[in-house]
Amino acid sequence: xxxxxxxxxxxxxxxxxxxLRSAVGTTMVDAASGFLDDAKAAEGxxxxxAVAGPEPVPVTLKxxxxxxxxxxxxxxxxxxxxxxxxxxxxxxxxxxxxxCSACTVWIDGxxxxxxxxxxxxxxxxxxxxxxxLAQGETLHPVQAAFIEHDALQCGYCTPGLVMSCAALLRxxxxxxxxxVRAAISGHYCRCGTYPHVxxxxxxxxxxxxx
Amino acid sequence: xxxxxxxxxxxxxxxSAAVSATVADAMTELAGNAAAGDTAVLKAGxxxxxxxxxxxLLAPAxxxxxxxxxGLDAVVEEAGGGLRIGSMATLSxxxxxxxxxxxxxxxxxxxxxxxxxxxRNVATLGGNLLQRPRCWYFRxxxxxxxxxxxxxxxxxxGENQYHAxxxxxxxxxxxxxxAATALVALGAxxxxxxxxxxxxxxxxxxxxxxxxxxxxxxxDLKPREVLTAIRLPALPAGTxxxxxxxxxxxxxxxxxxxxxxxxxxxPDGSCRKAALVxxxxxPVPHRAKQAEGLLAGKHIGEDLAREAGxxxxxxxxxxxxxxxxxxxxxxxxxxxxxxxxxx
Numbered sequence: 207x208x209x210x211x212x213x214x215x216x217x218x219x220x221x222x223x224x225x226l227r228s229a230v231g232t233t234m235v236d237a238a239s240g241f242l243d244d245a246k247a248a249e250g251x252x253x254x255x256a257v258a259g260p261e262p263v264p265v266t267l268k269x270x271x272x273x274x275x276x277x278x279x280x281x282x283x284x285x286x287x288x289x290x291x292x293x294x295x296x297x298x299x300x301x302x303x304x305x306c307s308a309c310t311v312w313i314d315g316x317x318x319x320x321x322x323x324x325x326x327x328x329x330x331x332x333x334x335x336x337x338x339l340a341q342g343e344t345l346h347p348v349q350a351a352f353i354e355h356d357a358l359q360c361g362y363c364t365p366g367l368v369m370s371c372a373a374l375l376r377x378x379x380x381x382x383x384x385x386v387r388a389a390i391s392g393h394y395c396r397c398g399t400y401p402h403v404x405x406x407x408x409x410x411x412x413x414x415x416x
Numbered sequence: 417x418x419x420x421x422x423x424x425x426x427x428x429x430x431x432s433a434a435v436s437a438t439v440a441d442a443m444t445e446l447a448g449n450a451a452a453g454d455t456a457v458l459k460a461g462x463x464x465x466x467x468x469x470x471x472x473l474l475a476p477a478x479x480x481x482x483x484x485x486x487g488l489d490a491v492v493e494e495a496g497g498g499l500r501i502g503s504m505a506t507l508s509x510x511x512x513x514x515x516x517x518x519x520x521x522x523x524x525x526x527x528x529x530x531x532x533x534x535x536r537n538v539a540t541l542g543g544n545l546l547q548r549p550r551c552w553y554f555r556x557x558x559x560x561x562x563x564x565x566x567x568x569x570x571x572x573x574g575e576n577q578y579h580a581x582x583x584x585x586x587x588x589x590x591x592x593x594x595a596a597t598a599l600v601a602l603g604a605x606x607x608x609x610x611x612x613x614x615x616x617x618x619x620x621x622x623x624x625x626x627x628x629x630x631x632x633x634x635x636d637l638k639p640r641e642v643l644t645a646i647r648l649p650a651l652p653a654g655t656x657x658x659x660x661x662x663x664x665x666x667x668x669x670x671x672x673x674x675x676x677x678x679x680x681x682x683p684d685g686s687c688r689k690a691a692l693v694x695x696x697x698x699p700v701p702h703r704a705k706q707a708e709g710l711l712a713g714k715h716i717g718e719d720l721a722r723e724a725g726x727x728x729x730x731x732x733x734x735x736x737x738x739x740x741x742x743x744x745x746x747x748x749x750x751x752x753x754x755x756x757x758x759x
């Protein structure tokens with residue numbers, strides 16, 4: 207398959223050039239990342255697909271409702287893009303390996319470790335960070351309850367924990383303590399605030415229902 | 417992490433044409449100091465690939481993403497009563513999928529016991545089955561171990577508390593996938609497609625291979641193949657199953673031991689057929705065939721389950737620091753059999 211002459215594209219009557227043109231167009235429509243100026247064939251392999259990088263390429267991210275186009279190398283993680291060029295340093299990087307969950311953000315409302323996903327892989331999906339949780343000056347009920355319950359000491363793991371607990375309440379407005387513990391099971395808090403985090407989340411659930 | 421270029425594949429054929437090596441081959445090549453040159457590898461959810469990139473164990477020229485391929489995450493009930501799970505279906509989706517929960521609860525239990533919620537939201541079943549082993553020597557750049565093409569297994573005489581108790585020579589890894597424990601017990605097959613559109617179906621149990629078949633690869637994935645689906649067979653009436661995991665703690669952790677049991681019970685309550693698989697026990701999900709034979713034709717009860725637990729450990733060759741796993745497995749086998757048979 208390394209030789210373009212025996213690839214399927216010829217059989218389908220598509221030349222490498224027209225294939226590339228359509229591939230680039232599709233990428234733009236996808237709003238995956240706007241590879242236009244960086245699209246090229248995979249040199250050497252002769253494979254007719256759009257290739258971005260390794261140098262910085264335009265990557266459009268929708269974060270907390272705002273779309274921004276950055277120039278990033280494909281190897282940049284979402285956590286790095288958030289904390290660096292986007293200046294959203296509320297998201298913390300702890301282990302940088304998906305083991306501590308400090309970097310938890312939402313993608314389309316679902317919790318992920320932003321250190322274990324590349325910015326270029328986000329595509330059109332919406333990212334929500336700790337900065338996007340409050341409504342203006344009004345804290346999210348989980349944030350308010352964390353303060354009330356003293357659910358943090360050093361605070362490094364807190365943004366991630368808040369994102370997990372707030373995501374839980376979106377799906378389970380009235381969770382059992384066991385469900386809160388399951389939702390935060392990926393988080394490391396070396397200050398040991400776990401019981402306060404569970405209590406705060408249960409309080410926030412009640413506050414939202416009141 | 418090295419710099420790499422990025423390819424968004426939009427079809428399986430495109431992905432297959434753009435990839436040049438399996439992750440295993442790319443790692444062996446890099447560890448052997450061969451010029452990595454033009455290597456292109458596939459990425460599903462990306463959790464394991466990113467982990468390997470960050471450790472410097474993988475340094476491809478290009479990463480080909482499967483995420484944009486439409487329909488590759490579809491979960492479809494098949495005409496014959498089976499279930500076809502697209503390889504890009506996430507672990508969280510499978511943990512909560514109503515058909516998986518109702519008909520294949522051992523699989524939903526196994527995936528729910530895997531990783532953390534955040535990782536399950538991204539990790540795919542295909543990527544989970546193809547992830548590289550978690551052995552800490554293998555994962556550390558400093559150790560040029562057998563599995564990376566070196567001349568020595570550091571675990572056999574080293575820190576081997578999380579290593580294999582069966583088939584642990586010459587390499588003592590345990591298979592890293594918890595889902596695989598349940599899938600092998602269920603008789604799952606994998607569907608593999610190449611760039612020409614050819615598709616082969618392989619029983620998952622045969623797809624995985626022990627170190628004596630291949631020291632550098634845990635499975636039979638070919639360099640330009642894409643794992644497109646995992647297929648679960650239709651189950652006869654009277655099938656009961658369970659998956660149990662024991663970790664060091666209840667929250668996010670890899671298992672020390674996990675067990676899947678699938679029992680086919682006759683209307684009179686006797687066991688017609690049993691599949692019993694130990695995970696985290698050997699370089700591949702380990703079929704406990706002696707214990708399976710012991711259950712066949714008998715009525716399941718406390719004593720038989722206990723006897724099967726002992727039989728499942730026959731032939732074990734624990735290392736200096738992992739003999740503690742034997743009673744763990746014995747207990748898990750007993751409990752899993754009783755849970756499957758009696759609820």
